[in-house]
Amino acid sequence: MNNTPLHYAATEDARLPERLIFSNRPVVLVLFLLATVFLAWQAYHLKPDASFSKLIPQGHPFVQKMNAHMKDLRASGASLKVSVAVKEGDIFNDEYLTTLGQIADEIFYIPGVNKNGLKSLWSPDVRWTMVTEEGFEAGSVIPPEYDGSQASLERLRLNLTRSGTIGRMVANDFKSTIIEVPVYDRDPTTGEYLNYLEFSRAMEKLVRQSYENDNISIHIIGFPKIIGDLLEGIGAIFLFAVVTLVITAVLLWIYTRCIRATLTPLATSIMAVIWQLGLLNLMGYGLNAYSILVPFLILAVGVSHGVQVINGIALNMQAAGERLLAARLAFRALYIAGMTALISDGVGFLTLLVIDIEVIQELGIAASVGVAAIIFTNLVLLPVFMSYIGISPKGVNHMKIDPDHRHRLWSLVSKCATGKVAAVSILVAAIGYAIGIIGGQNLAIGDLDAGAPELRPDSRYNLDNAFITDNYAVSTDIMVVMVETPVQACTRYDVASLIDKFDWYMENVPGVQSVISHTDVMRLTSMALNEGNPRWSVLSRNQRALDGSAARVPRALMNLDCSLATVAIYLDDHKAETLSTVVDAVKRFEQDYGNDQVNFGLAAGNAGIEAATNEEIAVAQTQILALVYTVVGALVFLSFRSIVAVVCILVPLGLTSALCQALMAHLGIGIKVATLPVVALGVGVGVDYGIYIYNRLTYYLKQGLPMQEAYYQTLSTTGRAVAFTGIALGVGVITWIMSPIKFQADMGILLTFMFLWNMVGALWLLPGLAYFLVRPDKGKTSDHPAETGGRSAAADATESQPA
Template sequence: MIERIAEFCIRRRNLVVGALAVLTLVLSWFALHVEVRTVFEDMLPSRHEYIQTHQKFKDTFGGSNMVTIMVEVDKGEIFDAKVLEKVRTITLGLREVSAVNPYQITSLASKKLKEVRASTDGIETKPLMWPDLPANAEEMAALRDSVLRNPLVYGPYVSKDLQATLITVDFIDREVDYATVFREIRDLIARVDDGSVSIRVVGDPMLYGWVNHYVPETINLIAAAMALTLAMLFVLLRTWRGVLLPLLAGVVSAIWALGICQLLKVHFEPLVIVVAMLITSRAVSHSVQIVNRFDDELAVLPPGADCARVAAKVALADLFRPGMLGVIADAACMAVVALSPIPMLQKLTLLSVIWVSTLTISAVILTPVLLSYIRRPHGTVHPVDFAPLLRKVLDFGVWMATSRFRYAVIGCSVVVMAVSGYYAFHLKVGDANPGSPILWPEARYNVDSAAINARFQGVDRMFIVIGEDGKEGLVKSNEVLHAMNSFQRFIEAQPEVGGSLSIADVIPVVNSTLREGNPRYLELGDSQAVNGSLVAILDSVSEPGDMDRFTDTAYANGAVTMMFRDRQGETIRTAVARIKEFIDTHPLAEGKWQLAGGLIGVMAAVNEVILSSQIEHIALALFVLVVICTVVYRSTVAGMLFMVPVIISNTLTFSFMAWKGIGMNINTVPVAALGIGLGVDYAFYVADRIKEEIAAGSTPEHAIHEALHSAGMGVLVTASVLIFSTLLWWASSLRFQAEMGLLMAIWLGVSAASALFVMPSVIYVFRPAFIFGRQEKPVLAGLRPAAAAA
């Protein structure tokens, strides 16, 4: 079958090239219109308990797209007319920002923050600073005193040293466009920022806005990586075909993948550019292998009119199986990620599988077909020859495999797998460091986040709900209020939880106010009747929307909102475990606890999904790889043999992630899944070439020598080129891209070293039957001059 495919593609090369050119042109139009954006709801595992709670109550208690703005003075206090005017301008300006929830804008200049007052006429609530600013020094002093008396403002919204104040705003999840919100909020702040104050902004819309902000830089890095790749290929391969055809393979695969995804209405996530580069590197790798094999065949063919066609046909026939096997392995390992209930990962999986599959066309078929057109294939374009140096490296690999040292190689490999496998279990799920792992610690966003966390209770929030639908007034009950109060004291003992807020914090303020501000009564009432009365009084003087942060309109469900100082995976898991511990030990007679909403609640759900499926996905990907190898080579030993480079490359990479504090999160999972297929690609080419040489009658020593000096040369060239080009990503302003580029370089380096130095030793020692079985005649005896000469 392979021989017939090769014969057809070369004989009908005009038809093949023409058809692929037309399809590429058509798909180019669609690829240019692919949508590049981040969709928040795609990150949510919708069936998870926490996500269902979040979706149900986010419009009432606050969603996960909250933006926090801190206005800070270096000296003095914020109670200055010019400073408060900036707060007021920002607060009013936020109403005009796209997708904003106008009922979730809270600051000193909003109606949300109020003072509860009692007089002979009764009790009333009055906004602290709305609609006008304090007109004189007396009013400014009165505002200051009101803030200091209000525990719901002093601390949560005005810092303890009175040098900073917060503005919080939430957005409608289904409508938010991060790039637009990022631009509009920065423009708003630029209008008031005259250098007299420091204005810091955090929140997921700003975080992902920074990702979009750095897209032009990312494109420049891609161009630089591509330029370095082409330059190194030009120097090492010394032919224009060795430069242009791998480039063409990468471009064609990208056009096909993006065009097909646009037809399927799958958008492109900016953060997965790393995955795209990883797949493109596979296109370059497959294409270089074919070009290298083409050159090997030319070396033993006499110059003639048909030598290019014959060499191209042999290269296509001989490398079709390992090339296709590599493509199928990459696609199958990536497809496992689709089992995740997170839509973003499912869509990314579809994009990746399509992209990897296009390598069949762009590299495995198109490259040898185009090679067959070359009229004068002999010769080079520059005199610098690195081949002798590369051959010394390959000779060293041959010596390691065929000398007594081969046993030491196998022994060291076992030790490396055991040690790195042990440390791989220390890999953390979720974010492993404070701040956002997407950006560097010194990035403006992380600096702002640290500054806000240092002055306030925390910028990232989680809410849990207590109550039950249909039980109107349940939140007013003594049991629920005291349960909230007890829970808040319990959860705030965790250092990473800066504070919490619920209606159980508001009622004591009303209770104290009714008693002329006596601090002795700054607590919940002694009975349900008292607490119910206090809630009724508060409700009677509140305007619509005032209580949304604390309870729904029917008082059937109330929220406890917790502020977190960091979003590390360990912090979130500890908090969730403590919440569940409290719920188990404090059962309710009426109502129930519902976990968990807000950004931290969403991240807790995502982390739990990744944690529960991480081992299963890795195991399933490895199993799929074993099955594919077993079917292709009709040997279970083949499946086990090719696990060696996979296990080495992946355990070493996961150990490195654990060492450097790179967590397994929604962004790194796809890279890890694709890395499983990446770890075995090079081994396919080397093992398959050894099998060919053995089938042609070579001795094991000669077979390993020929395999390393042909397929191994391609592995060495592509690995060297791609390692250096991916290391360029370390210059990225996005920490995630830089770290993923480093991981790609490690994967490529370890998998290449395994293919060149470990696999030949294992094959030589254990002599697997699917390679050293019965002596077969070459499949393409008449088209294999290199093998015949051997």
């Protein structure tokens, strides 16, 4: 077989990449084996990587303002609230208080806890204050002489009523208290980022599991716990990944009827994932809670290209009959189109770098590295390896194309390339665009649910959040406005009165529960110094009296040199609408009343950071759409040298993006850190289908075939592989809907939609557009079936090159 004229012709016509690869097959296999072993070792050392700072837009004015005053702010947002609740009775018993103290001590020694800021009822700085005839009296809520007796407990009850902690640290029903746990995002001594997974596990083991019993329940909320729970769900993510892999393998076997053709593309795709993880570790990156799904996306892209290679080899074995020749011809036919598709994928993913949120940038890098790995494993290694093992005769026979038998399904679908159907298809696509655009207008930026939307509503975290929200008067969603003044001016009457006016203004904004600032403390102090008479709950115009009132303001509300006052705004929730309403109100007040002496700066606190993130995403969403389509369009144009190719390939992708946004709005999935990359990822996955279909269609058109016949031949070769890939990946990913992590379930819905609809767009809309736009050069006609006695599509498949 090696001495056939076809073999020599194929060898002589080979381009440099093909000659280098297939003339050195043993060397190629050895190099791939060594690289895989090395990168697998690197991947083994890959660690979870989660950082609070990576989730926020560092270049946003809100965050820059927060960072500028970080030394004067008590919390950066990376903190926990641990509620210790009693089921029977109340907190006024020695057993409960002893347990509370033990839990606080246990938390104190957990690595990552900011020990200086840890606060519970046992903390000496949790104090009560009262006014007597002799002046102020104050002391710790739990007095030093506490001995657990009934008298001590009654004293504690009295102290709590004087402390102002009820509703904040103590539940309204006196059945639970909160331990405030500030957390270091980065170790101040070593500079290493906190391992949120280990931290979350320590909180579960040392606190919840150790102290929760029939009468004590523990409730833990805060950013570190959200990230910890997401990382804890990696096991579920891997479980569903295995399910997806098994489903894909079964469907691939049904498609090929060859165990070699089933396992080899799966193995090379898994190898691409191993390369990706190893390279990320070499580059100093890790996997965070949001990029953990990227390896499975890379697996899907790898399978997509692997199926095309297997399909090409099977067709060429039918025509040439020799596995080495079949592998070479399949490589020759696919490597340019495949490279174009994969480079488009990679560059499209890299557009995520324009978003000033580090976790999204790392996601884009991870996806691009994975795509680069696929270029080697699936476009180079796979055909080389298949040149040794080939496809079984049963598999070749199952995938062969019978030129004398018209496939019913492909004959029906080929009508999409006729005038009447093409016109209707374009009309339907226009209606689809309208539905997508109109439906997408309701797409919200940010979270649409209370608690942690990345987790299920019935998850332990969201149940804990609901418990704390229901039992405490103060919200866990806090926006901190930083009021900048000249040094020693924040207690001046004109400044303090303006801040007091701002308090009143914000308290009347929808979505705001309450507002606390240093002027509230000053008014209460003024009242206390005047025998507790409510008439004196004012800001005195006497500066000396005002300065005396300011002496009792805690440092959390005013810095030492009185150049910064903070206003804590407690919100009903952190939904996108609530955050935008409050931010707009602050900006209006600053515009109307701000001056050279007083600047109301946004924003710190967890709600302030989320508001900044939402604003960044609102801008980035449009930028990403424009940039990814521009870049992918440019690459398609460079590959095919045709504006028509750009239109035919990108218009179906655009329809998918528009409908996906409408679907997200319908399902109540907002655009946020976790979902924004879906836009780029969806385009990256879908462009492969269009490039393969268009490449094959134009090839047959240049052979002189009419449009419908050319599209039928395209469907018989490349089209069926595209259809299989879309269906197989969609069926595999849809299982994610059952994941306990809502983030993965949402991604399962969106990825299933994109896999299937990108496939439908490539098979249905692309030929309709091509019917009206493509004008093949009929001077290049050759090998029309009518002139060659029905030459097979498999033989044609050995010669295809991109336009």
